[in-house]
Amino acid sequence: MAEALPPERPRRRGVFDYKSDQQGNEDYMRGGERFSITLFPDGRLVQRANCHIAVDPDVERDSVLTVDKTLRPIEAYVRIETGGQFTGSAWYHFNDSHGTCEAFTAQDGRVSYTENVPPGPFCFCSHAIVGDAWMIAAMAGTADNTRTETPLYTVTLNKQGATGPALATKPFGVERVGPETIKVPVGTFETVRYRCGAVPDGTALEDADFQYNIWITDDVFKMAVLSMYPGKTRFELVDLETD
Numbered sequence: 001m002a003e004a005l006p007p008e009r010p011r012r013r014g015v016f017d018y019k020s021d022q023q024g025n026e027d028y029m030r031g032g033e034r035f036s037i038t039l040f041p042d043g044r045l046v047q048r049a050n051c052h053i054a055v056d057p058d059v060e061r062d063s064v065l066t067v068d069k070t071l072r073p074i075e076a077y078v079r080i081e082t083g084g085q086f087t088g089s090a091w092y093h094f095n096d097s098h099g100t101c102e103a104f105t106a107q108d109g110r111v112s113y114t115e116n117v118p119p120g121p122f123c124f125c126s127h128a129i130v131g132d133a134w135m136i137a138a139m140a141g142t143a144d145n146t147r148t149e150t151p152l153y154t155v156t157l158n159k160q161g162a163t164g165p166a167l168a169t170k171p172f173g174v175e176r177v178g179p180e181t182i183k184v185p186v187g188t189f190e191t192v193r194y195r196c197g198a199v200p201d202g203t204a205l206e207d208a209d210f211q212y213n214i215w216i217t218d219d220v221f222k223m224a225v226l227s228m229y230p231g232k233t234r235f236e237l238v239d240l241e242t243d
Contacts, residue, residue: 011038012221014186015239016129018053021228030055030233035130037221043069045221049128051161057083059162063126071138071222073099073124078155078165090155090165094124099153101167113167115153123172125154127161129235133216133224136174136194144178149205152198171199173208182215182225185238189225191215 013036020028031054038046046066053059060081066074073094080087088105094117101113121138125131139150152172156164177193194216197209214227228234 008041011243013241016235017238019234021234047130063128065126070121071134072121082162088165123152129224137216137222140174140176147175149173173199173205184236186240192218
């Protein structure tokens with residue numbers, strides 16, 4: 001049994017299955033993610049995630065991310081193994097104007113990065129599904145069927161999160177679609193559906209590829225329930241415990 005936290009510090013723990021969403025191959029397991037989210041009395045949220053992508057090149061990633069009550073990132077830690085070998089680890093810190101990253105990687109050794117960051121919430125991608133939920137919910141606003149362009153800060157631009165970690169950035173588009181009731185293996189949830197995608201360099205928001213769909217609980221935890229690239233990959237909640 002997991003250790004209980006004080007009642008003023010509620011927590012959720014869960015598991016995502018990473019599956020194929022290709023027709024005729026829907027049950028093929030691509031990996032999984034175990035996570036926890038802890039809510040502190042001042043509104044801070046801390047998430048811990050262990051992610052395993054079991055297809056080539058086979059990625060094992062551990063991450064910890066802390067945000068304030070507005071979902072603005074405060075700090076993070078990410079460690080990556082690729083193909084069973086150490087790839088790198090990094091610590092991130094964000095203040096009112098800058099994000100810094102102190103990393104050690106197999107490719108580059110000891111490295112440091114600094115990027116300007118905007119005031120208020122912004123997108124920081126740790127490549128965990130629970131992390132996707134926070135960065136998308138933070139930027140999409142409260143009006144349905146609206147799109148927002150924002151800088152995306154991430155540990156790596158590699159789609160599987162198999163390189164780095166570093167502190168990279170690219171233009172990103174987020175759309176709040178609206179409320180939807182979603183059924184997944186662990187139960188039925190009231191959520192908000194969002195779509196998002198990268199904005200190609202030198203283009204505008206309308207050119208973004210809004211393929212990635214994610215359904216997020218509309219509560220203080222902002223927990224992902226389901227996400228997918230339709231017809232390609234699917235990430236669904238299969239286990240959940242609450243304190």
